[in-house]
Amino acid sequence: xxxxxxxxxxxxxxxxxxxxxxxxxxxRTSFAPSRSIDPITTARIEFALSTLAARGKLKGSxxxxxSARVDPGLIKAARAKTGLGNDSELVNAALAVxxxxxxxxxxxxxxxxxxxxxxxLEL
Numbered sequence: 001x002x003x004x005x006x007x008x009x010x011x012x013x014x015x016x017x018x019x020x021x022x023x024x025x026x027x028r029t030s031f032a033p034s035r036s037i038d039p040i041t042t043a044r045i046e047f048a049l050s051t052l053a054a055r056g057k058l059k060g061s062x063x064x065x066x067s068a069r070v071d072p073g074l075i076k077a078a079r080a081k082t083g084l085g086n087d088s089e090l091v092n093a094a095l096a097v098x099x100x101x102x103x104x105x106x107x108x109x110x111x112x113x114x115x116x117x118x119x120x121l122e123l
Contacts, residue, residue, distance in 0.1 A: 037083035045082070045093045048100035057099065066091065 052058050075090070084090045 038081050041081050044097055048096040049093075051100050052096055055101075062088065062092075 049058070075087075078090055078094065079085060082090065082093055084093060
């Protein structure tokens with residue numbers, strides 16, 4: 001289907017308008033990577049977002065505006081690993097992973113002394 005410049009512009013404007021209305025209603029797009037990505041990274045992001053949501057840390061709407069200067073190489077590497085092309089999604093994913101609780105340290109410390117004294121690791 002060939003569209004004229006005017007039709008393309010109207011189509012883009014309609015999509016933008018729908019997206020803006022969805023944001024104003026507080027609807028949020030789900031974490032949807034644009035291409036195949038690292039499954040461990042995907043799991044970490046999904047776990048972080050679901051944990052923060054379950055603990056009531058997420059407000060459900062994106063109303064806070066953030067501006068920062070970031071190394072372009074860092075953005076490129078993060079996009080390659082996550083598959084996220086949208087800057088807002090990328091920043092939300094990074095902040096979620098950083099803010100999510102990490103219980104590994106306390107769990108690991110609690111494991112001290114769990115092995116018998118005569119345990120030997122055979123190589």
